[in-house]
Structure formats: structure tokens, C-alpha cells
Amino acid sequence: MNAELIAVGTELLLGEIANTDGQFISRCLSELGINLYYHTVVGDNPARLASVLKQAAGRSDLVITTGGLGPTYDDLTKEVIAETMGKKLVLHEPSLKRLKEHMEKFGRTMTKNNEKQAWLPEGCIVLDNDWGTAPGAIVEGEGCTVIMLPGPPRECEPMMLYRVMPYLQEREKGVILSQTVRIFGMGESAVENRLAELMKSATNPTVAPYAKEGEVLIRVTARAETKEEAEELIAPMLDRLHQELGHAIYGTDVASMEKALVEALAQKGMTLATAESCTGGLVSQKITSVPGASAVFYGGVVSYADGVKEDVLSVPLKVLAKHGAVSEPVAAYMARGVCRITGSDIGIGITGIAGPSGGSEEKPVGLVYVGLCVKGAVMVRKLNLGGIGRDRDMIRHLAALNAMHMVLEYCRK
Amino acid sequence: MNAELIAVGTELLLGEIANTDGQFISRCLSELGINLYYHTVVGDNPARLASVLKQAAGRSDLVITTGGLGPTYDDLTKEVIAETMGKKLVLHEPSLKRLKEHMEKFGRTMTKNNEKQAWLPEGCIVLDNDWGTAPGAIVEGEGCTVIMLPGPPRECEPMMLYRVMPYLQEREKGVILSQTVRIFGMGESAVENRLAELMKSATNPTVAPYAKEGEVLIRVTARAETKEEAEELIAPMLDRLHQELGHAIYGTDVASMEKALVEALAQKGMTLATAESCTGGLVSQKITSVPGASAVFYGGVVSYADGVKEDVLSVPLKVLAKHGAVSEPVAAYMARGVCRITGSDIGIGITGIAGPSGGSEEKPVGLVYVGLCVKGAVMVRKLNLGGIGRDRDMIRHLAALNAMHMVLEYCRK
Numbered sequence: 001m002n003a004e005l006i007a008v009g010t011e012l013l014l015g016e017i018a019n020t021d022g023q024f025i026s027r028c029l030s031e032l033g034i035n036l037y038y039h040t041v042v043g044d045n046p047a048r049l050a051s052v053l054k055q056a057a058g059r060s061d062l063v064i065t066t067g068g069l070g071p072t073y074d075d076l077t078k079e080v081i082a083e084t085m086g087k088k089l090v091l092h093e094p095s096l097k098r099l100k101e102h103m104e105k106f107g108r109t110m111t112k113n114n115e116k117q118a119w120l121p122e123g124c125i126v127l128d129n130d131w132g133t134a135p136g137a138i139v140e141g142e143g144c145t146v147i148m149l150p151g152p153p154r155e156c157e158p159m160m161l162y163r164v165m166p167y168l169q170e171r172e173k174g175v176i177l178s179q180t181v182r183i184f185g186m187g188e189s190a191v192e193n194r195l196a197e198l199m200k201s202a203t204n205p206t207v208a209p210y211a212k213e214g215e216v217l218i219r220v221t222a223r224a225e226t227k228e229e230a231e232e233l234i235a236p237m238l239d240r241l242h243q244e245l246g247h248a249i250y251g252t253d254v255a256s257m258e259k260a261l262v263e264a265l266a267q268k269g270m271t272l273a274t275a276e277s278c279t280g281g282l283v284s285q286k287i288t289s290v291p292g293a294s295a296v297f298y299g300g301v302v303s304y305a306d307g308v309k310e311d312v313l314s315v316p317l318k319v320l321a322k323h324g325a326v327s328e329p330v331a332a333y334m335a336r337g338v339c340r341i342t343g344s345d346i347g348i349g350i351t352g353i354a355g356p357s358g359g360s361e362e363k364p365v366g367l368v369y370v371g372l373c374v375k376g377a378v379m380v381r382k383l384n385l386g387g388i389g390r391d392r393d394m395i396r397h398l399a400a401l402n403a404m405h406m407v408l409e410y411c412r413k
Numbered sequence: 414m415n416a417e418l419i420a421v422g423t424e425l426l427l428g429e430i431a432n433t434d435g436q437f438i439s440r441c442l443s444e445l446g447i448n449l450y451y452h453t454v455v456g457d458n459p460a461r462l463a464s465v466l467k468q469a470a471g472r473s474d475l476v477i478t479t480g481g482l483g484p485t486y487d488d489l490t491k492e493v494i495a496e497t498m499g500k501k502l503v504l505h506e507p508s509l510k511r512l513k514e515h516m517e518k519f520g521r522t523m524t525k526n527n528e529k530q531a532w533l534p535e536g537c538i539v540l541d542n543d544w545g546t547a548p549g550a551i552v553e554g555e556g557c558t559v560i561m562l563p564g565p566p567r568e569c570e571p572m573m574l575y576r577v578m579p580y581l582q583e584r585e586k587g588v589i590l591s592q593t594v595r596i597f598g599m600g601e602s603a604v605e606n607r608l609a610e611l612m613k614s615a616t617n618p619t620v621a622p623y624a625k626e627g628e629v630l631i632r633v634t635a636r637a638e639t640k641e642e643a644e645e646l647i648a649p650m651l652d653r654l655h656q657e658l659g660h661a662i663y664g665t666d667v668a669s670m671e672k673a674l675v676e677a678l679a680q681k682g683m684t685l686a687t688a689e690s691c692t693g694g695l696v697s698q699k700i701t702s703v704p705g706a707s708a709v710f711y712g713g714v715v716s717y718a719d720g721v722k723e724d725v726l727s728v729p730l731k732v733l734a735k736h737g738a739v740s741e742p743v744a745a746y747m748a749r750g751v752c753r754i755t756g757s758d759i760g761i762g763i764t765g766i767a768g769p770s771g772g773s774e775e776k777p778v779g780l781v782y783v784g785l786c787v788k789g790a791v792m793v794r795k796l797n798l799g800g801i802g803r804d805r806d807m808i809r810h811l812a813a814l815n816a817m818h819m820v821l822e823y824c825r826k
Contacts, residue, residue: 011623013449014632015440018431022454027428036426037461041435041452048450072605073613102801113602131802152624155802210429274694274715280701281687281694284715288693291769291805299721302687302697304712308755312714312725342721356704392704 001172003029004038004060006052008068008077009151012041021066021149021156028160031176032168033223034062044074053084057144064164067151069134071113077148078120078137085141087121095126095135102133127163131155138167176223177230179253181241182260183216184405186248191216194244205237214398215257250408257404258286258293264411265296265346272407273344274300275313275334277325278352278368282400298342303334313337313349326351326363331371332378339373346410347373348403354395355386366390368399372406381406414585416442417451417473419465421481421490422564425454434479434562434569441573445581446589446636447475457487466497470557477577480564482547484526490561491533491550498554500534508539508548515546540576544568551580589636590643592666594654595673596629597818599661604629607657618650627811628670663821670817671699671706677824678709678759685820686757687713688726688747690738691765691781695813711755716747726750726762739764739776744784745791752786759823760786761816765796767805779803781812785819794819 005026007019022039029036037060042052049068056063068077082089096118103110117134120126127136127147132155139146147164149156169175183191188211192199195218199207205222218241222233242249251260265272274284284300287293301312306325309315315333323329334349352368359365366386372379385398418439420432435452442449450473455465462481469476481490495502509531516523530547533539540549540560545568552559560577562569596604601624605612608631612620618635631654635646655662664673678685687697697713700706714725719738722728728746736742747762765781772778779799785792798811 010621012436012452013439014443015436015438016623016632018433018436019452020431023425023428023431025428026426030427037456037458038465039425039432039452039454043450045450052451071602073609105800108600111602111606113606129802131804133801154626154804154807208429273721276694279698280706281689281697281713281715284694284717285692285698288691288715288717289806289809293693294717297717299715299717299725300694301714301725302694302701302712304697304701304707304710305755308686308712311756312712312754341725342718343724393702396702 001034001061002059003034003036003062003064004040004056005036006049006056006063006065007039007041007151008044008049008065009041010043010074013043020153021151024153024157025064025066025160028165029168031178031221032165032172033176034168034172044068044076046076046080049076049080050084053080053146057084057141057146061144063144063146065146065148066156069117069136069148069150071111071117071133075116081139081146081148082121085121085139085146087123087139089119090122092118092120092126092135095120095128098128098135099133125167127159129155129159131158136163138164174223174225175227175230176221177227177234178219178221179234179238181218181220181238181245181249182251182254182257183218183245183248184214184250184257184401186216186245188216191218191245198240198244202237205233207237207241213394214401250405256286256290257401257408259290261404261408261411262287262290262293262296264408268411270345270411271296271298272346272348273298273338273342274403275338275347275349276300276302277304277309277334277350278354279350279396279399279403280304282396283348283350283403286400286404298344301338301341309334312341314340324363326353326367326369328369328380328382331369331380332373333371335371335373336376336378339376345375346407347371348407349373350399350403352383352385352395352399354392354399356392359386366395368395368402370399370403370406372410374410414474415448415450415472416475416477417449417453417469419462419469419476419478420452420454420564421457421462421478422454423456423487426456433566434564437566437570438477438479438573441578442581443591444589445578445585446587447581447585457481457489459489459493462490462493463497466493466559470497470554470559473557475558475560477560477562479562479569482530482549482561482563484524484530484546494552494559494561495534498534498552498559500536500552502532503535505531505533505539505548508533508541511541511548512546538580540572542568542572544571549576551577587636587638588640588643589634590640590647591632591634592647592651594631594633594651594662595664595667595670596631596658596661597627597663597670597814599629599658600624601629604631604658608654611653611657615650618646620650620654627807627814663818669699670814670821672703674817674821674824675700675703675706675709677821681824683758683824684709684711685759685761686711686751686755687816688751688760688762689713689715690717690722690747690763691767692763692809692812692816693717695809696761696763696816699813699817711757714751714754722747725754727753737776739766739780739782741782741793741795744782744793745786746784748784748786749789749791752789758788759820760784761820762786763812763816765798765808765812767808767812768799769805772799779808781808781815783812783816783819785823787823
């Protein structure tokens with residue numbers, strides 16, 4: 001099956017957003033082994049959309065559109081698709097009911113605009129949207145199927161995963177199964193160099209690494225007739241990866257570092273608290289984004305000002321004065337202090353220079369100390385996270401990953 | 414001038430990367446007032462690239478390609494462009510010299526593959542690449558100019574800024590100017606209903622709203638011969654928007670709520686601290702993502718466990734027992750407590766149920782209390798942030814926005 005994507009939205013052509021829906025859907029189709037030949041982005045202009053759609057339907061078996069399903073006058077994707085495929089728009093009562101219930105629940109008035117979202121091409125398969133208001137739809141035409149999805153990524157992505165993928169899996173024969181190994185502390189090219197031969201020779205399963213904000217993910221994908229067969233193909237490859245990269249792998253099919261950490265803490269029966277300066281709450285925010293984090297996470301202190309380090313975390317004033325806020329002893333005092341005031345088993349203390357200003361020759365932007373306190377014993381790690389292309393956000397993100405990884409390593413020792 | 418972009422690279426079609434080059438170039442063209450009608454992504458396949466390129470050259474005055482200029486066998490953009498435009502590739506000696514110097518500098522050997530990068534379409538304008546090895550080029554054809562840029566963003570972006578923009582600025586007359594008004598507390602369709610007539614009738618400047626994770630942005634864009642004239646066109650429209658939506662506008666051309674908040678606090682000369690439960694540090698993380706936040710932000714406490722609310726923030730045990738952690742009095746005590754321990758002028762206390770579990774009929778997922786303490790006086794706002802598509806992340810994000818907006822409102826009173 002050959003596919004192509006059409007993203008509809010003037011905001012993409014103005015550069016206000018990147019086409020991340022396109023990336024997400026591409027990855028999904030690649031997993032299913034569906035060949036994707038084109039992405040096209042077109043504005044909220046019915047004539048240009050119609051011509052793009054017509055060309056796509058003429059050369060591809062499957063066209064997925066994103067965007068233009070909303071309630072406003074410039075949301076025209078559905079109308080253009082219906083017209084191009086020779087279908088009428090009809091009112092879909094269950095969708096209207098869902099919309100009305102949604103509006104009532106939030107005390108909003110149902111307008112004519114909103115009702116527009118419940119009109120769908122006749123005979124289509126309706127894709128309920130549990131993540132927003134506009135339903136999606138699958139329109140099966142002669143020679144080409146068009147699937148329309150809403151544009152906002154937080155609607156588009158789950159709609160693709162939970163509505164479209166099962167439909168496509170049923171149409172395609174066999175299964176495709178992927179497992180992702182997550183790596184920390186090793187760069188993408190180092191991983192690629194190590195795996196170069198393996199990547200070239202492996203065909204089923206395939207092995208593909210990609211970098212993701214300070215981490216490297218390796219996706220192992222197998223094609224087989226059944227799920228069990230696919231799993232049997234994947235298992236030896238995972239063993240092989242563990243042999244090659246074991247020390248750097250922190251999880252397989254785990255959603256994130258914070259998820260792995262919350263699970264590891266729960267397994268070890270230990271609790272954590274954080275004391276953050278340069279990361280400003282990023283670590284605690286990441287950890288508490290995991291549902292159920294409350295079982296292992298007590299909380300933390302964002303000691304941005306030195307006064308808070310001193311008064312709340314009991315970092316001695318003379319240590320701050322002698323070594324500066326960004327220093328090994330301060331990281332240690334912060335970790336110990338937050339254990340003391342929260343009563344947690346483990347404490348992390350993070351202090352550093354996230355930039356863009358505040359760096360010096362002695363203490364450059366990107367210098368970060370992470371202290372780890374476990375039942376009174378403290379160790380501190382010094383990190384140099386600066387460099388070309390490492391902005392404030394990236395340095396904070398890497399500091400947070402490093403801190404969480406230190407705790408994870410401890411839990412698994 | 415009408416333009417379109419073509420990105421070349423199978424990695425885009427596999428979803429390994431998003432087309433951020435496309436976004437960057439779109440923004441640049443929008444600034445110049447060049448109409449961009451299409452983005453196309455195509456793989457490293459000469460036949461499909463040639464057909465896409467031919468179509469683009471037939472309908473647009475300007476085509477910018479990204480990717481496929483590298484040294485490897487599947488980098489074919491240049492070859493296809495030359496053929497489509499009826500030009501021969503010729504060796505560009507100065508580029509060969511640059512390449513050789515570059516290779517020597519890094520102790521690498523010049524291969525035949527590498528030399529390939531110095532072959533360029535005859536008669537083109539060569540764009541020196543100071544950020545990588547492959548030069549770009551401008552090929553002026555009859556009716557259509559094709560500009561080719563390297564794919565890696567850290568090469569593509571400066572090449573666009575410092576090589577292509579000056580060329581286009583010279584060709585284009587006039588400027589385009591945009592200003593963005595940011596709105597909080599009003600949904601996209603409500604904004605559109607209010608502005609429906611204005612949006613339809615406005616042509617220069619144009620008025621276009623779009624939703625962005627809990628906020629609505631309205632972009633006002635004017636075209637004129639000079640920047641001053643464009644500003645004169647925009648000013649009365651901004652006044653008009655303030656008349657229509659004044660209460661809901663929190664900033665014009667400000668990057669984010671947290672940026673607006675840091676500026677407002679600095680202007681008022683007041684300091685802030687946060688006490689967060691359900692948001693788990695998200696508010697402090699957002700605020701400290703703004704460079705220079707340390708001037709107004711002391712820090713905060715993430716009181717995820719009730720013990721931390723009690724011990725660190727002095728929320729009385731009997732209040733927790735009587736009203737529960739998610740309650741009006743607890744939000745008030747948290748806000749007051751964090752002011753006390755940090756010495757800040759303003760304190761925020763946030764407690765709520767972010768889900769997915771933990772909700773009840775009386776206290777559903779999405780119920781959030783935000784307490785605001787200003788020099789001892791406290792007020793609490795009750796929010797219902799749950800609903801379709803509102804997952805844990807979204808509820809936390811909305812709670813953080815609401816809390817920051819409360820402080821911003823206070824600062825501006």
C-alpha cells in the first residue's frame with residue numbers, strides 16, 4: 001500500500017508550527033510497513049487543497065489529512081474531501097450528541113459553528129475523538145481511501161494510534177511489532193558506530209537508532225504472520241543489543257526516564273525528594289507527570305534564590321559564600337537538606353549555570369553539580385553540559401536527565 | 414512572488430525527524446511577505462523528486478529545496494535540479510578549494526565522494542556554506558528561480574538567514590510585518606465569533622486567530638512599502654482588538670505567559686514563590702525557563718506528599734484532615750506558607766486532581782484550587798479543568814497557566 005500525507009493549515013506555511021503530525025504519522029506508517037512517498041502542506045484554501053487532494057488520490061492508495069476539521073469558517077478539509085470524492089455531508093447524530101454533552105458539561109453554549117463538526121461524508125467510518133471535539137473519518141473511495149484527522153497534535157496523535165492504526169493493521173496482512181531500547185550516556189554516532197554492521201545486516205527485525213533530546217532510542221522492528229512470531233524474531237536481537245550496549249541501556253519499551261525511575265523506586269520501596277536550583281522544578285515536574293508518582297515522590301524545594309537554599313534547605317551561609325551557589329558542597333547540602341525536611345529516603349540536589357548569561361571562565365554555562373543523598377550518605381557528580389547548540393532549555397533538560405539517571409543507577413545497583 | 418518548499422530526504426518520510434527546516438524557511442519568507450503556498454516532502458528518489466520539482470517550477474516563482482546536497486550516493490537533489498532546469502554540472506573551483514581546506518583542517522582525507530559537493534549547476538550563484546561542507550546555490554531559470562540548501566538545520570538555518578534572505582530582500586519590494594496578540598480565558602470559537610466580521614473584512618492588515626494549548630493567539634499581518642507604513646496599518650487594528658477583547662488580552666508580541674509574568678513582576682518590583690501540589694513544579698519550571706527570572710522568583714516548594722504540606726509549608730494537620738488536600742483552605746495555607754518561608758511578596762498555592770485516577774463525584778479529575786497570597790492577604794480561585802481530551806499533562810498545563818495569569822492580573826491592577 002502506498003500512502004501520502006496532506007497537512008492543511010496556513011499556520012504551517014507561515015512557519016508558526018512545524019509539521020509534527022506529519023512526523024508522528026510517518027513513524028506509525030513506517031511501523032506498519034506502508035510506503036509513504038509524499039508529505040504535502042497546503043494552506044486553508046479550498047481550491048489549492050482540492051487540487052492537492054485530487055493529485056494524491058490519483059497516485060496513492062491511502063491519503064491521510066491532518067487539520068481543518070475545527071468549527072471555524074476556514075476549517076474546510078471535510079468539505080473539500082467530500083466534494084472531491086463525490087460524497088454529500090450528512091449530520092452524524094451520535095457525534096452531535098457527543099458534542100452537545102461535551103458543551104453542556106463545561107457550561108458552554110452550542111453554536112452553529114460547533115454543530116458543523118458533526119457533519120461528515122455519507123457512508124464514512126466515523127472516528128470518535130476522545131481527546132477533542134472534532135471527530136475524524138475514513139472515507140473509502142474507489143482506488144483510494146482518505147482518512148481525515150484533527151490537526152492539534154494532542155488529538156491527532158492518539159487518534160492515529162487508537163483509531164487509525166487498528167483499521168490499517170486489519171487491512172494490512174501480518175503484523176509488525178516494534179520494541180524500543182532506550183540509551184543514556186552515549187551519543188548517537190557512538191551508538192551507530194558500534195552497531196554499524198548489525199544495522200546493515202539486520203533485515204527482519206530491522207534495527208534503527210534515533211536521537212531524542214539527550215537520549216538515543218533504538219527501535220527493533222519485526223514483521224511476521226503472528227504477534228508471537230514477531231516477538232520470537234525480536235528477542236535475540238534485544239539480547240544482542242544488551243551484549244553490545246548493556247551498560248548504557250536503561251529501559252526497553254519504557255515511555256521515559258521519569259517513568260523508568262518511578263517504577264524502579266517503587267520496586268525498591270524507596271522515596272525521593274528533589275532540591276533544584278538551575279533546573280527550577282523541571283525534575284519534580286517530570287517525575288510528577290507520571291501517574292502514580294505520589295507513591296514514591298514526596299516533593300521538593302526549588303531553591304532558586306540563595307536565601308531559600310539557606311533558610312529552607314539549611315545550606316550554610318559560609319559554604320555559599322566560600323564556594324558559590326554552583327559548587328560541589330552546595331549540591332551535597334541541598335540533597336541532604338531536602339531529605340531532612342521531607343523525610344525521604346533519597347534526595348537530589350541540582351545546582352548549575354543554565355545560561356545564557358551567568359557563566360565565567362572558571363564556571364562556564366553548562367556546569368552543573370548533581371548531589372545524591374541516600375540515607376545520609378552523599379555523592380556529587382560534576383557535569384559539563386554546555387556546547388554548540390546547547391541552549392538554556394537543553395542544558396536544563398540534560399541536567400534533569402542526568403539527575404534522574406543517577407537515582408535510577410542507584411536503584412538498580 | 415509565490416514560493417514553495419521541497420524537502421528531500423527519506424528520513425522525513427520515515428518520521429525520524431520533523432521538517433523543522435520547512436518551518437524555519439516559512440517564517441523567513443513570511444517576514445518578507447513572500448506568499449508560500451506549498452511544502453512538499455519527497456524521499457531520496459530521483460524520479461519522484463524530478464516530478465515534484467517540475468510541478469513546482471511550473472506553478473511558483475521561487476522554489477527552495479532542502480537536503481540531498483551531501484557527499485553520499487543517495488544525495489541527488491543537485492543532479493535532479495540541474496537536469497530539470499537544463500543546466501550542466503560544472504566543477505566550482507573555489508568550492509573545491511574550501512572543501513580541501515576544510516578536510517585538511519580536520520585531518521580528513523578528501524575522497525571522490527566529497528569532491529562531488531563542489532560540482533554545481535553552470536551559471537548559478539554559489540552560496541558559501543560556513544556551517545558545513547556542502548555549498549548551496551541559486552539557479553535562476555526562466556519564470557522560476559530554484560534555491561538549494563543543505564538539510565541539517567544547523568547548516569540550513571544560517572544559510573537561509575545570511576545567504577538567501579539578503580538575495581530575496583533585494584528582489585522583493587516592500588515588507589510584511591506581523592504582531593501577535595495573546596489571549597487567555599476565552600476559547601477559540603468564542604474569539605472567532607466575536608471577531609467573525611472583522612476577520613472577513615480585514616485585508617491589510619489581516620487578522621487570524623489560532624489556538625495554542627489553552628491560549629488563543631491572534632496574528633495581525635500588514636504589508637506595506639516600509640516598516641513604518643506597516644506599523645501604521647497594524648496600530649489601529651490592535652486598538653480595535655483591545656476594544657473587542659481587552660479583558661482577555663494579556664500581551665502583544667510576548668513569547669509566553671511566563672515571560673509576560675516575569676516582566677510584569679519586574680516592573681512592579683515584586684517577588685514570587687510557588688507552592689505546588691498537582692502541578693508538581695511545572696509553574697516554577699516554566700517561570701525559571703525565562704532567562705533572568707532570578708530577579709523576581711525566589712523559588713518554591715513542591716508539596717506532593719501531605720507531610721511536606723504540613724512540615725514545610727505549615728498547613729495544619731486538622732485542616733488537611735477536615736477538608737482534604739484538594740481544598741480551598743489548603744490552597745490558601747500553601748500560598749501563605751511559601752511566602753513565609755521564602756520571604757517573597759507574592760505566593761501561589763496550587764492543589765488539585767490531575768488524574769487520571771484520584772477523582773470522585775465530589776472532587777472530579779480537573780478540580781484545582783489556586784491560592785494567591787499578596788503580603789498576607791489571600792484569595793483562592795476554584796477551577797474545573799477536566800473534560801474530553803484533557804489528560805493529566807493538559808490539566809497540569811492549564812492549572813499552571815491559570816495560576817500565572819492570576820498573578821499577572823494582580824500585577825496589572
